[in-house]
Amino acid sequence: MSVIRTDIAIIGAGMAGASLAAMIGDRARIVLIEREAQPGYHSTGRSAAFWQESYGGPQVQPLTTASGPLLKAEGVLHPRGTIHVADADGERALESLAAELAGGGIDFTVLDRAALEAAVPGIRPAFRRGIGEPSCRDIDVAMLHARFLARARAAGTTLLVDAPLDGVERVGGGWRLATRAGEVRADVVVNAAGAWASAVAAMAGAMPTLVQPFRRTIVQLAVDPPTVPDLPLVMDARGRFYFKPEAGGRLWLSPHDETPVDPHDVAPEELDVAVAIDRLEQAVEWRVVKRERAWAGLRSFAPDRAPIYGFDPHAPGFFWCAGQGGFGIQTAPAGAMLAAALLLRQPPPEPVSAIDAARYAPDRVYRAG
Ligand SMILES: Cc1cc2nc3c(=O)[nH]c(=O)nc-3n(C[C@H](O)[C@H](O)[C@H](O)COP(=O)(O)OP(=O)(O)OC[C@H]3O[C@@H](n4cnc5c(N)ncnc54)[C@H](O)[C@@H]3O)c2cc1C
Numbered sequence: 001m002s003v004i005r006t007d008i009a010i011i012g013a014g015m016a017g018a019s020l021a022a023m024i025g026d027r028a029r030i031v032l033i034e035r036e037a038q039p040g041y042h043s044t045g046r047s048a049a050f051w052q053e054s055y056g057g058p059q060v061q062p063l064t065t066a067s068g069p070l071l072k073a074e075g076v077l078h079p080r081g082t083i084h085v086a087d088a089d090g091e092r093a094l095e096s097l098a099a100e101l102a103g104g105g106i107d108f109t110v111l112d113r114a115a116l117e118a119a120v121p122g123i124r125p126a127f128r129r130g131i132g133e134p135s136c137r138d139i140d141v142a143m144l145h146a147r148f149l150a151r152a153r154a155a156g157t158t159l160l161v162d163a164p165l166d167g168v169e170r171v172g173g174g175w176r177l178a179t180r181a182g183e184v185r186a187d188v189v190v191n192a193a194g195a196w197a198s199a200v201a202a203m204a205g206a207m208p209t210l211v212q213p214f215r216r217t218i219v220q221l222a223v224d225p226p227t228v229p230d231l232p233l234v235m236d237a238r239g240r241f242y243f244k245p246e247a248g249g250r251l252w253l254s255p256h257d258e259t260p261v262d263p264h265d266v267a268p269e270e271l272d273v274a275v276a277i278d279r280l281e282q283a284v285e286w287r288v289v290k291r292e293r294a295w296a297g298l299r300s301f302a303p304d305r306a307p308i309y310g311f312d313p314h315a316p317g318f319f320w321c322a323g324q325g326g327f328g329i330q331t332a333p334a335g336a337m338l339a340a341a342l343l344l345r346q347p348p349p350e351p352v353s354a355i356d357a358a359r360y361a362p363d364r365v366y367r368a369g
Pocket of ligand 1: 011012013014015016017033034035036039040041042043044045046047048049050051163164165166192193194195196200216217218296297298299322323324325326327328329330331
């Protein structure tokens with residue numbers, strides 16, 4: 001097999017790797033290395049597919065907010081709106097959320113019981129108050145991911161699929177990468193390996209334990225009455241569930257689970273599905289008619305739950321684009337723009353120029369221990 005020589009090798013062709021390749025493909029030679037036959041098979045293909053400005057809190061919001069107009073320009077956003085709901089035990093969480101939304105300049109409305117019932121017909125009387133976050137949107141994730149990949153390829157990026165990275169070795173001033181599809185020589189390695197980010201870092205001699213994957217479950221249900229298409233995304237203020245409508249009157253429901261696991265091709269646990277349905281039945285008066293399918297994916301976080309963009313302070317030529325947690329779709333365009341500027345050592349362009357890149361730098365994670 002011949003050796004491929006390139007400027008930058010990006011490990012992982014999920015949303016993180018694809019968006020970054022799309023941003024820099026015309027400014028450097030890129031090889032995108034993907035283990036699976038189908039890029040997007042892991043977290044990217046398993047998301048709940050929404051853009052919600054408050055999701056992830058103040059440290060994620062700058063990336064989400066900056067991504068909003070960019071996603072809109074891609075034509076991948078569709079109106080949804082969120083209603084955060086609270087029972088008596090959730091009142092305090094709802095108040096903190098209102099303060100956070102106000103602090104972040106995010107448009108919101110406070111809903112009394114009557115307004116809540118009108119927005120979510122069938123919500124049980126225990127839920128007395130809510131907060132509407134109307135700017136929330138659904139994202140067409142498959143289209144966005146396909147666009148980024150197509151843009152990268154059009155700019156000359158080579159996509160290697162079925163190409164698990166087996167080893168990374170520092171050779172001279174660059175890297176030798178052993179993949180099942182052949183050897184790649186690169187000046188810079190980008191770690192966009194999602195749940196495997198720590199494993200890839202370990203191979204390269206960078207700090208291996210920065211990123212921890214957590215399992216998150218979604219179940220698709222047929223419910224009675226069927227959901228209406230304009231039902232908002234409904235989020236429990238205490239973080240016990242969220243649900244949103246799906247085509248054909250169906251419902252996507254998550255128990256908002258967050259179970260630490262080793263990176264793998266994750267499947268849903270029966271218990272998490274049962275917990276989700278139980279929490280739904282405590283929240284609304286609808287009847288669950290059928291459990292149609294369930295899936296799980298991995299959301300991978302640094303300890304402080306902010307993404308990691310930047311060169312590793314200890315492994316020269318090793319760049320982090322990882323730890324996007326539960327927000328890697330809604331932050332993708334701005335995250336990739338910021339990462340591209342850091343990677344190419346150029347000033348960040350206007351949509352992200354006001355973002356403090358230091359809060360996403362790998363060394364802040366090292367310093368925190
Ligand atoms: C249930 C669920 C719901 C979510 N909902 C939302 C949402 O509504 N909105 C939102 O913004 N985000 C959401 N997320 C988060 C979002 O899906 C992730 O942040 C995002 O997909 C991460 O993208 P990624 O490219 O880092 O990871 P991935 O898509 O997992 O891509 C990483 C790629 O690296 C490859 N790889 C790993 N190791 C190697 C190796 N050694 N060699 C070669 N290739 C390798 C993998 O095969 C994989 O394809 C959700 C996640 C889950 C699980």
